[in-house]
Amino acid sequence: MVNRENGSLQSLSGTSAMDVELIEIQDFLARFPPFDLLPADVTADLARSIEIRYARKGTVLLAPGDQARFLCLVRAGAVETRDAEGELLARLGEGECFGVRSLLRGGTAYLHTTALEDTLLYQLPAVSFEALRRSHRHVEYYFGAQAGGSLAQAQEIGRVEGDVLGVPVATLLGRPDTSKNRVFGRFG
Known part of the structure; x- marks a missing residue:
């Protein structure tokens, strides 16, 4: 139904077509990592910042030297990335992302990504992606690992209070640590 006051499309319940689209984007995001672990209000904000792009089969989506301005999420269709x-x-399909490496390495694409079939993309602007990474540690971890981050980045992301890698197994199991005075085997 068309709202006579402002000309917008509305359903009989009063929900605009734009609201329905935003809800569909939110629901889609909530199905795929790392977006599935975000609070609903954050997912709603992301949905509002997403741009929708349709690409015909064979369309070059990113080429080496292009400026990557979005994290691209495949909504429908398929793409492939080549060096x-x-x-x-x-080869990426529904719910998978591309453009991550380019965004994490200064914004310049160095890989070639093409639509394998008619494809619908949700494009999250680089600024929104960066803010999301900075404010949600699991998002940083997910995309850092996906982009093949450096050891230093992995160590920084993995740094937690009470790092379990430095704790003896006996302590983790709740047993006394006797390893300092223990003689191993019969030959001790």
Whole structure:
């Protein structure tokens, strides 16, 4: 139904077509990591910042040297990513992202991504992606690992209070640590 006051589309319940689209985007995001672990209000904010793009089969979505301005999430369809020599690196479908490496490495694309079939993309602007990474540790971890981050980045992300890697197993199991005075085997 068309609202006579402002000309917007509305359902009989009073929900606008835009509201329905935002709800669909939120529901989609909530199905896939790392977005599935976000609070509903954050997912709603993301849905409002997403741009929708349709790409026909064969459309070049990113080419080496392009400025990557979005984290791209495949809503429907499929894309493939190849390196500069043309070697296939990934085929991505519904719920999978591309453009991550480019965004994490200064915004310049160095891989070639093409639509394998008619594809619908949800594009999260780089600024929104960066804010999301900074405010939600699991998002940083997810995309840092996906982008093949450095050891230093992994250590920084993995740093937690009371790091369990430095704790003896006996302590984790709730047993006294006797390893300092123990003689191993019959030959001790």
